[in-house]
Amino acid sequence: MNGLASITLEQWDRRYEELRAAGLREPEYGGPLRRHVEDGDRRLLRLRFDPSPAALRLWNFLLTEEDRLRKARRDGKKLVGVMKDLGTTALMTHCVPELVAFYPDGAWWIPCVMEMRAGLFSIADSLGINDSFCPVRAMLGAFVTGAHFPIPDMLVCSAGATCDDFSAIAQRLEGLGHAILWWEIPHRRKPESGEGRVELPGGFVAPAEQVAVVRAELDRVREGLQSLAGSRLDDARLAAGIRKANQARGLLADLRRQAFTAARCPMPALEMLVAEMLAIHFCSDFDESLRVLSDLHEEVSARVLSGKGTLPADAVRVYWVNPVADLQVMNLLESCGGRVCGTEYLFSHALDPIPEDLGPMEALARMALADPMVGPASDRAERICRDAVGFGAEAVLVSRIPGASHCALEGEAIAEGVRRLGLPVAEIEVPSLSDACRPRLVTRLGGLIETALRRRGS
Amino acid sequence: MKTVLSTCPYVPPEWVAAHDLRLRRFRPGDARSAAGLAGGAGVCPYARDVLRAMEAASVTEDTAGVVITTVCDQMRRAAGLLPGTDSRPVLLMNVPTTWQTPAGQQIYVSELRRLGRFLVSLGGRAPDDRRLADTMVAYDQARFALKECRRRCSGSRFSRLLAEFDEQGPGVSFSPSASGPADAVKLALVGGPLWAEDAELFEIIESLGGNVVLDATTSGELVMPDAYDRSHLADRPLEEMARVYGRIPDAFRRPNRALFEWLGRELAARGVQGIVFRTCLWCDTWVAELVRIREGFGLPVLHLDVDGATPGCRTRISGRLQAFMEVLR
Numbered sequence: 040m041n042g043l044a045s046i047t048l049e050q051w052d053r054r055y056e057e058l059r060a061a062g063l064r065e066p067e068y069g070g071p072l073r074r075h076v077e078d079g080d081r082r083l084l085r086l087r088f089d090p091s092p093a094a095l096r097l098w099n100f101l102l103t104e105e106d107r108l109r110k111a112r113r114d115g116k117k118l119v120g121v122m123k124d125l126g127t128t129a130l131m132t133h134c135v136p137e138l139v140a141f142y143p144d145g146a147w148w149i150p151c152v153m154e155m156r157a158g159l160f161s162i163a164d165s166l167g168i169n170d171s172f173c174p175v176r177a178m179l180g181a182f183v184t185g186a187h188f189p190i191p192d193m194l195v196c197s198a199g200a201t202c203d204d205f206s207a208i209a210q211r212l213e214g215l216g217h218a219i220l221w222w223e224i225p226h227r228r229k230p231e232s233g234e235g236r237v238e239l240p241g242g243f244v245a246p247a248e249q250v251a252v253v254r255a256e257l258d259r260v261r262e263g264l265q266s267l268a269g270s271r272l273d274d275a276r277l278a279a280g281i282r283k284a285n286q287a288r289g290l291l292a293d294l295r296r297q298a299f300t301a302a303r304c305p306m307p308a309l310e311m312l313v314a315e316m317l318a319i320h321f322c323s324d325f326d327e328s329l330r331v332l333s334d335l336h337e338e339v340s341a342r343v344l345s346g347k348g349t350l351p352a353d354a355v356r357v358y359w360v361n362p363v364a365d366l367q368v369m370n371l372l373e374s375c376g377g378r379v380c381g382t383e384y385l386f387s388h389a390l391d392p393i394p395e396d397l398g399p400m401e402a403l404a405r406m407a408l409a410d411p412m413v414g415p416a417s418d419r420a421e422r423i424c425r426d427a428v429g430f431g432a433e434a435v436l437v438s439r440i441p442g443a444s445h446c447a448l449e450g451e452a453i454a455e456g457v458r459r460l461g462l463p464v465a466e467i468e469v470p471s472l473s474d475a476c477r478p479r480l481v482t483r484l485g486g487l488i489e490t491a492l493r494r495r496g497s
Numbered sequence: 498m499k500t501v502l503s504t505c506p507y508v509p510p511e512w513v514a515a516h517d518l519r520l521r522r523f524r525p526g527d528a529r530s531a532a533g534l535a536g537g538a539g540v541c542p543y544a545r546d547v548l549r550a551m552e553a554a555s556v557t558e559d560t561a562g563v564v565i566t567t568v569c570d571q572m573r574r575a576a577g578l579l580p581g582t583d584s585r586p587v588l589l590m591n592v593p594t595t596w597q598t599p600a601g602q603q604i605y606v607s608e609l610r611r612l613g614r615f616l617v618s619l620g621g622r623a624p625d626d627r628r629l630a631d632t633m634v635a636y637d638q639a640r641f642a643l644k645e646c647r648r649r650c651s652g653s654r655f656s657r658l659l660a661e662f663d664e665q666g667p668g669v670s671f672s673p674s675a676s677g678p679a680d681a682v683k684l685a686l687v688g689g690p691l692w693a694e695d696a697e698l699f700e701i702i703e704s705l706g707g708n709v710v711l712d713a714t715t716s717g718e719l720v721m722p723d724a725y726d727r728s729h730l731a732d733r734p735l736e737e738m739a740r741v742y743g744r745i746p747d748a749f750r751r752p753n754r755a756l757f758e759w760l761g762r763e764l765a766a767r768g769v770q771g772i773v774f775r776t777c778l779w780c781d782t783w784v785a786e787l788v789r790i791r792e793g794f795g796l797p798v799l800h801l802d803v804d805g806a807t808p809g810c811r812t813r814i815s816g817r818l819q820a821f822m823e824v825l826r
Contacts, residue, residue: 167788172781198594198751203570206594206751207785213752214789221751223595225604226567231611248607255600415577439539444570444781447539452577 043342043349045087045307045373048072054090063092066327068103075102081154087370089310089349093334100322100331101313104141107323108189111139117267120191121320123205124224126389127407128195128260129320134280137268141188142320144205147175149187150471151365157187160471168211172204173443174364174471179208182217193267194219195260200226200413203444220263222256224407225249227414239409240391242425243418254404261400277399283325284318285392290332291318292390297339299356299380299430303348305339308369308379312362315382318389354378355491358432360423360453361385361440365473368480372436375484376492381430383423387411416449420456428460434491436484439468463490499561499620502554504547504690505572506720507592508564509742510666511636512609512735515629516621518561522663524693524716525550527806541779542805543690544571548579561619562586564612568749569782588615594751596743606739630730633738637725639667644721646671652686652709653699659717660696681708682825683768687760687790688775689748689783691716692806701807701815702773705822710767713760714775720745748782756786757793764794771797771825773818778804797825 046054055063055071072095076083080102088094112118120143121128132140149157151174159180160170166183168176181187196209198221213219227245230236235247265272294314298306314335321328342348350373357372358381372379388409394402411419427435435457439446450466457464465487467480498519506522513520525546547565554560563585565576576589591608593601617623624632643662647655661669684702686709691698695716699709713719722741729737746755764772774790776783784802791798799821803810 168785171779171784196751199591200567200573201570203749203781206570206749207781210751210753211785211789219752221595223593223598223600223604225591225593226573226589228589228591231614252600252604255603256598259598259600416574417577442539442781444779445574447541447779448544448571448574448578 093338118191120194122196124197125386134276135268146178146181197224199223301343304350304378305342356380356433358427358435360437363469364471376488416452420453424456435464437466503564505566515624515632516616518621541571544575566590566592630734683710685711685769687713694806698807775801
């Protein structure tokens with residue numbers, strides 16, 4: 040038997056008791072997943088999970104971030120809310136022992152995880168940020184209630200080549216009295232004739248002048264962090280942080296390679312999504328995130344070696360573009376006969392190795408400028424196509440984020456590139472709770488899977 | 498003279514003119530029924546119509562090139578859908594969002610230089626500092642004359658003058674022919690850019706007994722640059738241009754408090770009685786400011802949300818404006 044079925048929360052209750060009886064050892068944030076439901080995370084009742092202790096640790100780590108942030112504050116550390124850039128400023132912050140970073144942007148999953156019971160969208164509505172904006176508007180409500188993360192001591196936000204909805208929401212936040220250190224990230228363009236060119240992590244190129252601008256802006260962020268911490272953020276600390284981040288990225292790269300290319304899918308899409316997110320901000324504990332990823336990596340490596348998988352061997356290999364506002368849709372693809380093999384969740388720059396042979400600020404500037412959202416849609420499409428081919432995808436799914444300013448125009452650019460590869464491509468839009476549109480989503484996903492299967496047979 | 502097309506107020510026409518080219522800063526026509534680029538769900542109608550206008554321009558006009566800027570995410574991405582051709586090269590110009598730091602200034606100066614190289618590639622001639630300074634002075638004087646007209650013009654007349662100036666440059670003569678009636682309700686129009694057909698919006702307001710005494714749209718007075726400091730023109734005119742244009746307030750700037758400072762000052766100076774806040778479908782940047790506009794100035798606010806130019810929603814707009822005017826009288 041090579042099957043390893045994913046399980047419901049109810050099944051996890053029993054599984055947890057079995058593991059405990061068998062001597063399961065857990066970190067201090069460990070415990071049954073059920074307790075998170077009791078804290079209000081009701082969406083867990085409708086998800087299917089991987090049954091491994093490594094996945095249990097991953098979920099518990101993710102769902103206890105608020106506790107860690109509150110403990111950090113009690114321990115005298117300062118909290119920095121880093122926004123929008125998805126990776127760079129969080130890494131810088133974690134290099135200062137007196138500081139802890141987190142992404143308030145992550146509140147965009149609260150309406151899903153708490154099945155709308157937190158009322159965050161209603162608060163955003165009352166502040167003039169209605170449902171024409173992306174679900175990240177939940178962040179505003181979280182700041183107002185203070186119930187989902189502690190209000191940070193400092194806010195840092197990238198501006199410029201970012202999505203308008205996030206930028207407008209952050210500006211609204213500042214209007215409510217939360218001061219923000221804005222830093223400019225220019226639209227990445229190709230170097231012109233006579234300009235110095237710099238290759239960025241992941242393969243994009245940019246003019247040397249733009250890299251210098253971003254570096255100067257990140258220097259301003261560094262000064263802000265130093266001032267808050269009352270401590271130096273020197274190159275040695277940054278270099279050490281980059282080395283550690285690269286460890287996490289190395290683990291993730293191999294995890295992704297194995298999970299996406301193994302004959303049988305060794306880890307469900309949902310757990311892989313959570314694992315990838317750790318690379319952005321380390322879930323507020325850099326060292327522990329490495330241990331969590333190591334556990335998961337070990338589990339996947341063992342499964343690949345023994346040929347075990349969580350899905351049928353003939354599941355259609357789908358490359359997934361953009362994160363989903365409703366986590367359940369990751370399960371849905373698998374129940375429709377697909378498996379995720381390749382992802383681009385808007386933060387590929389947080390997965391690519393950061394150069395260690397450069398000065399750390401130069402390396403971080405290059406990383407920031409490699410953000411797929413900072414450049415033209417054609418760059419992003421090119422990378423998606425390259426990765427889709429590399430992972431052996433049989434189809435590509437573009438998941439639109441409701442209200443997001445970038446989704447309106449880039450979907451077609453991506454789809455066009457994918458069609459040139461001869462692969463089927465579909466676009467879906469996933470709201471924070473997708474139950475009402477589940478039949479439509481099943482039809483779209485089913486259609487994509489069937490098309491890929493027909494193509495396989497021809 | 499060869500023409501360069503743009504809709505963005507951060508592309509200085511005097512920089513283009515100093516290169517012996519003409520900038521046509523245009524207001525697009527409403528093309529909601531036309532087929533073509535970027536008509537999909539979630540696409541900003543204004544970005545859609547700018548793209549269509551630019552696409553059509555290469556066929557129908559002596560357009561040497563097109564400049565799109567990064568002031569909004571959809572326009573930034575739309576630039577990628579407008580393929581540059583030999584007959585119509587496209588430049589996507591970075592306009593920094595932050596304005597209060599040396600980096601923001603540096604990006605803008607650098608992008609103006611890049612724009613200059615683009616203009617030369619279109620057949621323009623790079624100006625020396627003297628020529629640039631003279632051109633800046635000519636535009637400064639024209640804008641001064643235009644601003645002087647403001648007090649003696651009705652809102653609709655001034656909007657037309659401004660559109661003519663944007664299209665044709667300082668050669669336009671400004672004659673204020675019709676001032677608004679003295680007892681008209683004084684309104685400010687606040688929001689994003691206007692379509693060509695939005696001249697009708699000013700006329701509807703006037704027909705209802707109002708007058709737009711402050712056009713704080715990004716096609717209006719809001720984005721008219723301040724006067725140059727003449728003492729800076731002799732040695733570093735380009736930096737002076739960047740300084741003045743870099744300070745134009747707008748909702749997209751981060752932070753955007755300069756917009757609210759400007760509005761507070763101008764609303765008071767013009768004796769504005771009510772604000773018509775007009776936003777375009779999917780324009781997150783302006784929609785997000787509605788509550789601050791409502792709370793910030795102690796004035797009644799009418800929010801008009803549109804998905805295209807005024808004629809397409811005339812009935813709805815007229816009814817709401819009429820009700821608003823009745824409240825204000």
